[in-house]
Structures are given as C-alpha cells and as structure tokens.
Amino acid sequence: MRLKLDSLNEPQREAVLHTEGPLMVIAGAGSGKTRVLIYRIAHLIEQSTDPFRIMALTFTNKAANEMRQRIEKMIGNEARNIWMGTFHSIFSRILRFEAERLNYPSNFTIYDTDDSKSLLRSIIREAALDDKVYKPNVVLGRISMAKNRLISWQTYINDPFYRADDEVAGRPEMGRLYKLYQQRCFKSGAMDFDDLLFNTNVLFRDHPDVLHKYQHRFRYLLVDEFQDTNVSQYLITKKLAAVHRNLCVVGDDAQSIYAFRGADIQNILNFEKDYPELKTVRLEQNYRSTRNIVEVANSLIKHNDRQLRKEVWTDNEQGDQIELIKASSDAEEARLVATSIFEDKMNGALRNQDFAILYRTNAQSRNVEEALRKMNIKYRIVGGLSFYQRKEIKDLLAYLRFVVNHNDEEALKRIINLPKRGIGDTTIAKLIVMANENDVSLWDIIGNIYTAMSGRTANSIDAFANLIKSFDLAMQTKNAFEVASQVARESGLLKELYEDKTPEGISRYENVQELLNAIKEFVDNPENEDKTLGTFLQTVSLLTSWEDDQNKDPDRVTLMTIHSAKGLEFRNVYVVGMEEDLFPSQMMLNSREDLEEERRLFYVAITRAEKKLTLSYALSRYRFGNIRSCEPSRFLQELDGQYLKVTRRFRTEEAAPRPTRFAAQFKRAGAPVKRIPVNGKSAHQPSANFRPSDPMRLKAGMTVEHPKFGFGTVSAVEVQGNDRKARINFQQHGEKTLLLSFAKLMIHE
Ligand SMILES: Nc1ncnc2c1ncn2[C@@H]1O[C@H](COP(=O)(O)OP(=O)(O)OP(=O)(O)O)[C@@H](O)[C@H]1O
Numbered sequence: 001m002r003l004k005l006d007s008l009n010e011p012q013r014e015a016v017l018h019t020e021g022p023l024m025v026i027a028g029a030g031s032g033k034t035r036v037l038i039y040r041i042a043h044l045i046e047q048s049t050d051p052f053r054i055m056a057l058t059f060t061n062k063a064a065n066e067m068r069q070r071i072e073k074m075i076g077n078e079a080r081n082i083w084m085g086t087f088h089s090i091f092s093r094i095l096r097f098e099a100e101r102l103n104y105p106s107n108f109t110i111y112d113t114d115d116s117k118s119l120l121r122s123i124i125r126e127a128a129l130d131d132k133v134y135k136p137n138v139v140l141g142r143i144s145m146a147k148n149r150l151i152s153w154q155t156y157i158n159d160p161f162y163r164a165d166d167e168v169a170g171r172p173e174m175g176r177l178y179k180l181y182q183q184r185c186f187k188s189g190a191m192d193f194d195d196l197l198f199n200t201n202v203l204f205r206d207h208p209d210v211l212h213k214y215q216h217r218f219r220y221l222l223v224d225e226f227q228d229t230n231v232s233q234y235l236i237t238k239k240l241a242a243v244h245r246n247l248c249v250v251g252d253d254a255q256s257i258y259a260f261r262g263a264d265i266q267n268i269l270n271f272e273k274d275y276p277e278l279k280t281v282r283l284e285q286n287y288r289s290t291r292n293i294v295e296v297a298n299s300l301i302k303h304n305d306r307q308l309r310k311e312v313w314t315d316n317e318q319g320d321q322i323e324l325i326k327a328s329s330d331a332e333e334a335r336l337v338a339t340s341i342f343e344d345k346m347n348g349a350l351r352n353q354d355f356a357i358l359y360r361t362n363a364q365s366r367n368v369e370e371a372l373r374k375m376n377i378k379y380r381i382v383g384g385l386s387f388y389q390r391k392e393i394k395d396l397l398a399y400l401r402f403v404v405n406h407n408d409e410e411a412l413k414r415i416i417n418l419p420k421r422g423i424g425d426t427t428i429a430k431l432i433v434m435a436n437e438n439d440v441s442l443w444d445i446i447g448n449i450y451t452a453m454s455g456r457t458a459n460s461i462d463a464f465a466n467l468i469k470s471f472d473l474a475m476q477t478k479n480a481f482e483v484a485s486q487v488a489r490e491s492g493l494l495k496e497l498y499e500d501k502t503p504e505g506i507s508r509y510e511n512v513q514e515l516l517n518a519i520k521e522f523v524d525n526p527e528n529e530d531k532t533l534g535t536f537l538q539t540v541s542l543l544t545s546w547e548d549d550q551n552k553d554p555d556r557v558t559l560m561t562i563h564s565a566k567g568l569e570f571r572n573v574y575v576v577g578m579e580e581d582l583f584p585s586q587m588m589l590n591s592r593e594d595l596e597e598e599r600r601l602f603y604v605a606i607t608r609a610e611k612k613l614t615l616s617y618a619l620s621r622y623r624f625g626n627i628r629s630c631e632p633s634r635f636l637q638e639l640d641g642q643y644l645k646v647t648r649r650f651r652t653e654e655a656a657p658r659p660t661r662f663a664a665q666f667k668r669a670g671a672p673v674k675r676i677p678v679n680g681k682s683a684h685q686p687s688a689n690f691r692p693s694d695p696m697r698l699k700a701g702m703t704v705e706h707p708k709f710g711f712g713t714v715s716a717v718e719v720q721g722n723d724r725k726a727r728i729n730f731q732q733h734g735e736k737t738l739l740l741s742f743a744k745l746m747i748h749e
C-alpha cells in the first residue's frame with residue numbers, strides 16, 4: 001500500500017520525508033507534531049526500514065499504545081516490532097539484555113517508591129541515624145536528584161559542593177546513605193526508577209561494544225514531547241544516535257511542564273549546538289481547535305517571557321466563545337460543570353467520551369466525582385484512582401471504620417501498624433491466634449492488653465490501644481468532623497504525609513485534607529438529618545458499588561490532572577478551580593520561572609479542547625475544614641476578554657470583601673485620586689478612598705487602572721448576556737478587552 005501523504009501540510013510532509021540526519025520540529029499545540037511522528041514511522045517502514053531498527057520514545061505508555069495502533073492501521077502488523085514506549089520501559093528492556101555487564105541478574109527487580117523508602121528506613125535505622133532528621137523521603141529525593149544529574153555515590157561523596165550543601169542542611173551523612181542504599185539495591189538485584197536511566201548511561205559509558213551494538217541497531221530514533229526530557233534521557237538518545245545521526249525530536253517549549261522533575265528546556269536550545277547540520281521545521285497551523293480556542297491560548301502564553309516565538313493560527317471555524325462558570329462554592333462549581341455537560345450532551349447529541357474535566361491537583365476530583373455521580377454521568381479517572389480508592393483515603397477510612405465499629409477486623413489489621421509503630425506481622429499473627437483461642441475479637445485482646453509479649457512490643461500495642469480509647473471518648477462528645485480530624489492528626493497519618501515533600505506526598509496530603517473537607521461539608525449540610533460518622537461511612541461505601549457498576553461502560557467522561565492530559569485532545573474541555581493559590585498553585589509563586597511553568601500548564605489545558613472550552617472558578621472553597629473565600633486566578637485576567645463569556649452564575653452576586661494581592665500595588669499608585677473598584681468586589685480593607693461600586697458606572701472616556709496593564713482609557717463598554725466587557729486603551733500595553741466581572745479595574749475620578 002502506498003502511504004498517502006496528502007493529508008499532511010507542506011512543512012509536515014517535509015518533516016516526514018527528511019529521514020536522514022537530525023531533525024527538530026518545534027511547534028505549537030495541536031499542530032500535528034505527533035501526527036508527523038506517526039507518518040514518519042509509517043513512511044520509514046514503507047521505505048523498507050526494518051521496524052526493529054526504529055526506536056520511538058513517548059511520554060506515557062498510553063501514548064505509545066495509541067501511536068502503535070495508529071501505525072498498525074496504516075501499515076499492518078509489522079508495527080508491533082517497533083521499539084516504542086517510555087524511556088523507562090524501553091531502557092529497562094535493554095538493561096535486561098545487558099544486565100550481566102553491570103553484574104546485575106537479567107531478571108532484576110524494579111523497586112517502586114514504597115520499596116525504596118522502606119529500604120532506606122532500615123538503612124537509616126541500622127546506621128543509627130535519627131529518622132526525624134534523615135527522613136526516608138527526603139533522603140530518597142536527594143538521591144534521585146543526584147541520579148538524574150548522573151552523579152554516582154562515589155562522585156557525590158567526594159564532591160565538596162554536595163558535602164557543604166548537606167552540612168548546611170544538617171544531614172552530613174547523606175553521601176554515606178546514598179552509598180549504602182546503592183550497595184543494598186545492588187545486593188538485592190534491584191534497580192529503582194532512576195537507576196533505569198542512570199544505569200543505561202553507565203552501560204553505554206563503560207561498555208563501548210554494547211553501545212556500538214545499539215548505535216548500529218537503531219537506525220532511526222524519534223522522541224515525542226522532547227521539551228520534557230531530562231539531562232539523563234537526553235544523553236542516552238544522543239549517544240544512541242551518534243552513528244546514524246537520524247534523531248528526530250518534536251516538542252513545544254510552551255508546553256514544558258515537568259521542570260519540577262528535572263526536565264530541562266535547555267535541551268531544545270542545546271540541540272542546535274550538538275547537531276550543526278540540524279534541520280528545523282516549524283509547524284504553526286493548528287488543526288485541533290476552533291479559532292477562539294487557539295487565539296485565547298495565544299493571548300495567555302504571550303505573558304511568558306521565556307519562550308521561542310511562534311505564531312499559532314488555524315483555519316478552523318471561529319467556534320463558540322470560551323465559557324466562564326462562576327460559582328459560589330466548590331460544590332456548586334462541580335454541580336454547574338456536571339449540569340453543563342448534561343445539557344451539552346442533550347443539545348448536541350454528544351457522548352460522555354466527548355468530555356474531559358481537568359484540574360490542577362488530584363484532590364479536586366472529589367467534588368467533581370460527587371456531582372457527576374449525582375447526575376448519573378459515568379466517568380473515568382486517567383492516570384490515577386478515583387478519590388475513594390486512593391490508598392491514603394482508604395487508610396483514614398479504615399481508622400474511621402474501626403472507631404465506629406471495633407469488630408471490624410479488616411480495618412484493624414490495616415491500621416494497627418499504620419503509620420509504622422513497631423507492631424510487625426508476626427506480632428499481629430500471634431494476636432490473632434490468641435483471639436481465636438480465647439474466642440474473642442482481636443480488639444478484645446489488644447484493648448485489654450493481655451498480650452504476653454515482650455516489653456517493647458507490648459508498649460507499642462498498649463500505646464495503640466490507648467490511642468483508640470481516646471477516639472472512643474471523642475466519639476461521645478464531638479461531631480463527625482471533629483472526630484475525623486482528631487483521628488487524622490493523632491494517628492500520625494497526617495503528619496507522615498505532611499513531611500513527605502515529594503510531589504506524590506504533597507498530593508496524598510491534599511487528598512486526606514479533602515476527605516476531611518468532605519466530612520465537614522457533610523456535617524454542615526442542613527439537608528442531612530443524621531450527621532454521625534457511621535452515616536458518612538455508609539454513603540461512602542455506597543459510592544464504591546456505584547463505581548463497580550459504571551466501570552463496565554466504555555463511554556465515560558474523562559477526569560484527570562492537567563499534567564496527565566498532555567498530548568491528548570477532547571471535543572469539550574472543562575478546566576476547574578481557576579483560582580489564586582490553586583491555579584497558579586500556592587507552591588509555584590516563589591519565582592518567575594515557577595509562575596511561567598504554571599502558565600504553560602494552563603496553556604496545555606486550554607489547548608486540549610477541540611470545539612468547546614469552559615473554565616470555572618468558585619468564590620469559596622473548603623480548605624482544612626473551613627470555608628475560605630477565593631479570588632479568581634490571575635490567569636483569567638490574562639486571557640483576552642473578547643473570547644470569553646460568563647454563562648452561569650451563582651444565585652446571589654454579593655461576596656464578602658477579602659484581601660487581595662494587588663492591594664499593595666494600588667497603594668503605590670497613591671495619588672489623591674478617588675479609586676473605585678469596578679466590579680464592586682474589591683478586596684481592599686475598607687478605606688475611605690474606596691467604596692463599593694458596580695460595573696454600570698464604567699463609561700467610555702473614563703481613566704482606569706489595572707494591576708498589570710497600568711493606566712488606560714476606556715474606549716467602549718458593551719453588555720453581553722449577563723456580563724459586561726470594556727475595551728480599554730492602555731498606555732503601555734495597547735488595547736485590551738476585559739471582562740468586568742473579575743478584571744481588577746479601578747476608576748480614577
Ligand atoms: N495536516 C493535517 N490535516 C488534518 N488533521 C491534522 C493535520 N495535522 C494534524 N491534524 C490533526 O490535528 C490534531 C492534533 O494533532 P497532533 O496531536 O499530532 O498535534 P500535536 O502537535 O502533537 O499536539 P500536542 O502539542 O498537543 O501534542 C489531531 O487530531 C491530528 O489528527
């Protein structure tokens with residue numbers, strides 16, 4: 001079969017046909033980069049390249065599978081033989097072949113993070129170090145950082161820079177732990193995740209004959225999402241491509257979102273230096289999205305300083321305006337999103353799978369899941385588990401189940417040594433035997449501390465029993481939320497998660513907080529008559545059965561974090577939680593680099609949508625069991641208002657004044673003018689200079705001040721549906737259209 005290249009545009013075809021020599025495609029979202037890779041591989045095979053000699057590296061296994069299927073459709077079964085997968089999966093395969101070169105068994109084990117942490121815990125204990133200072137996750141993070149920079153333990157120990165660093169951090173023994181950890185992994189025939197890349201680099205460095213073999217074997221190398229590779233990954237591909245030099249990388253610097261894991265945009269910039277004969281192709285036409293979506297995305301990413309300039313445009317229809325949902329609370333936000341999906345499905349004869357809901361943090365799925373369930377809309381969570389299936393949630397729920405019912409032996413077994421308190425499996429087995437022999441429950445044995453155990457274990461059991469008894473007491477006087485908070489705190493669960501500052505640890509901590517929020521909401525809800533913990537747990541177990549039922553259906557709405565949505569596309573996309581401190585995340589406000597990464601993340605979210613994009617935010621949200629008021633995300637203000645419309649609002653418009661981060665800037669302006677917040681919701685502390693106002697007052701000719709764009713003159717005000725927009729000529733930034741419901745404008749009178 002002849003491959004048809006006429007479904008490619010000119011630069012795409014050029015990239016597909018330029019098979020010999022290094023090639024870089026740096027192009028905007030939805031411009032067909034992945035499509036180029038697919039056609040390129042199909043073309044190579046059609047030109048009779050052996051599929052075994054092609055290596056294609058993708059960011060996720062899911063992406064690899066999809067790519068393989070599409071190529072199979074074009075050229076048939078042979079596609080199966082392409083070496084296609086993530087860096088970790090492809091190189092663990094090569095490491096298995098070559099393991100003995102590194103003195104590893106070819107069936108080496110791959111440790112996950114839990115394995116690594118548990119190994120480190122024992123090493124730290126054996127080294128008689130304080131695990132409060134040398135927290136396993138901190139030590140692991142440090143080791144991981146070193147490996148991603150290709151620093152071996154030998155180098156680490158001898159490097160004065162790292163020594164000084166660890167000294168300052170109060171952890172001078174870090175190098176020794178790194179060494180012990182590596183030696184133990186090696187002795188157990190195990191590699192952790194970072195070792196897979198580290199050891200591949202070692203393999204290629206120390207065994208030129210092995211490198212030689214693979215350099216000749218892989219005639220063509222292709223890398224998707226090149227902007228998110230780290231140094232270690234880049235070096236591997238560079239070495240592999242050194243003979244044939246047929247390395248094709250595609251990426252978009254504007255979508256680089258993994259700097260926090262060591263990805264480095266610098267790779268893109270270095271690429272030209274490493275390959276002087278490089279051919280660069282730019283793709284600027286977007287085929288995925290409507291014009292409104294493409295242009296609103298452009299208006300956002302313009303605010304980043306560090307980026308390669310490119311003009312993304314599209315020939316697609318103008319499409320609908322971007323909808324903005326403004327809700328009074330997080331629960332209502334989720335309800336409005338679910339309702340909107342329901343209506344769009346009805347009006348447009350759409351399927352569930354046409355929709356995706358994206359969020360910044362995993363914990364946000366809880367509200368969304370609840371709202372979808374209530375409307376009986378089926379969903380799937382990609383790249384994670386549904387909220388109540390997550391380990392940390394099940395852990396806390398097990399505590400709560402046990403507090404409510406001391407006969408729940410499964411719950412007891414789950415929590416008795418969680419977090420680790422020195423009650424091992426043998427002890428638990430002995431206790432169970434004892435319970436059976438005496439024909440009483442496990443708790444009867446533990447709670448009555450007749451354990452006949454040696455001192456230390458007996459003390460641990462005693463402490464656990466007292467902990468549970470203190471919860472029993474709390475149950476008599478406190479409400480469900482108070483009990484659950486106490487359990488989360490005093491069991492040590494919350495603390496353990498709080499101390500884990502890895503991205504996964506932070507996410508787990510947020511999830512547990514979100515469970516507490518759910519219980520608080522349950523207690524606060526006047527519609528619930530029975531507010532006991534038992535009733536709450538019952539509603540949760542009912543959810544699980546609903547889930548089992550829906551999981552059979554292939555037609556489901558997709559829920560996921562924006563990070564997992566990279567490279568994907570959906571007809572209708574919702575991005576929820578567009579609020580300050582949530583998106584941009586509170587943790588990413590410390591530097592311009594971090595903020596720019598958050599903005600790129602929002603850019604990725606926007607550009608997933610084909611036909612319709614909806615953004616939403618809430619004016620209040622449960623956080624740490626309290627209702628907090630929120631401000632709309634600064635990113636919303638950065639979008640060009642001409643593409644936006646507010647479609648749904650909550651019932652009442654007034655909101656309590658709340659502090660704003662822009663207050664200081666306004667103060668600085670300081671002239672004796674009277675400044676009036678346009679949307680009537682200025683969050684300034686009450687002051688004589690300000691009085692509540694409404695957008696009605698804004699007229700053409702007025703002078704206004706915007707926290708980011710500075711001073712400007714209003715050239716027109718238009719009313720659209722529920723909302724008003726103003727076209728304003730800013731002295732420094734030119735003409736902008738702003739949506740008045742959240743633009744932080746001040747009128748100067
Ligand atoms: N020349 C073309 N003609 C028709 N459709 C195209 C063309 N090029 C790309 N597309 C379609 O546009 C959409 C986006 O393409 P693709 O996913 O390859 O873009 P991308 O650049 O990889 O995007 P991202 O940056 O999000 O990874 C896909 O549905 C693809 O099939």
Ligand SMILES: [Mg+2]
Binds near residue numbers: 033034035567
């Ligand atoms: Mg892509």
